Amino acid sequence: MSAGPLDGVRVVELGGIGPAPFACMMLADLGADVIRIDRPGAELHPVMHRNRRSIALDLKSPEGRAIAMRLVATSDVAIEGFRPGVAERLGLGPDDVSREAPHVVYGRMTGWGQDGPWAQLPGHDINYIALTGALHAIGPADGDPVVPLNLIGDFGGGGMLLAYGVLAAVVSARTTGRGQVVDAAMIDGSAALMAMLHGYLAEGRWVDERGVNHLDGGAPYYRTYACSDGRHVAVGCIEPQFYASLLEGLDLGDDPDFAAQDDRSRWPSMVHRLQAIFGSRPRDEWAEVFATSSACVTPVLSIGEAPLHPHHVERQTYTSLGEGHMARPVPRFAGTPAAEPRLAPVVGSDGLALLGELGLEAAEVRSHLEAGVVVLPPSATDEGGPR
Known part of the structure; x- marks a missing residue:
């Protein structure tokens, strides 16, 4: 498996989509041995499911559940992203795992949390950030809230929160010998990401309206501007010295309209x-003007343009993904660097190897394959594997 600071940590991922796989990607990127239990015929995302091993099990069968539990018992962490109660119905809930393997940390990823009046309701990123005030705060003053992709609820407030919580619990388990349940909810994580704004609001430094504050596009020095070619630049010169560099680059240093940076009454005319x-x-002419300036002016790059920027190229931020790119593992570690990421495996492609690691005899493996408890990809049989 790949090198990295989590080399030696083993994680079993119970299928799922979205933020739980993202959390497992973060762990796998840093060297954890992540084993994904997939349903036969599942489709994997090439990036979100990278750096994994995969076994395809029929979890509706007692034999499939037994194999899953044996895998969990050999691991440090189990992670699931089902609705509350689903893992319990499969016999793979936290109580089941704790009885078999009390050392295992059990990470749970949900939208609304494991309890509360909305725990069983469906939802998506947009719903979670709507209920925490984050969505209300994003967008122009005279327009509707703007959907910030699914970065806040799913990945920042969801997947990264789960990875953070799981690692904290692993540290605890290695001290105490006992795992614990990590309840990571996207709504909780989204609320936590609003910490700075809650502080500003309590201090009277934030107006609870959209597009009128210094970080939400209301300030002339912290927003985007359209250029003559329809593309944009981002301006973020909050500090006075950086604001002065902006004015210098635009030949506005002596303009009285821009003398008082935080005079909100002048903001509309400044904008x-x-x-x-x-x-x-x-856009690219402005990018050249401010390329070496401290004015905090940058071009707004498209997803396709971003990996080609010289700063990313020198830092090797991205690596190839077919005809495109994907970000390399982060953060970076000086002593235990992560290996080059491997794209998602074929579903079930590691089934035989994992059954071997569990010590199953050949006859038992053959029986499971014939019964459909374990399903191999076609290539495994085409190349002379079990039939």
């Missing part, structure tokens, strides 16, 4: 002036 200025030239 109007800057819209006209940035709209007079194409």
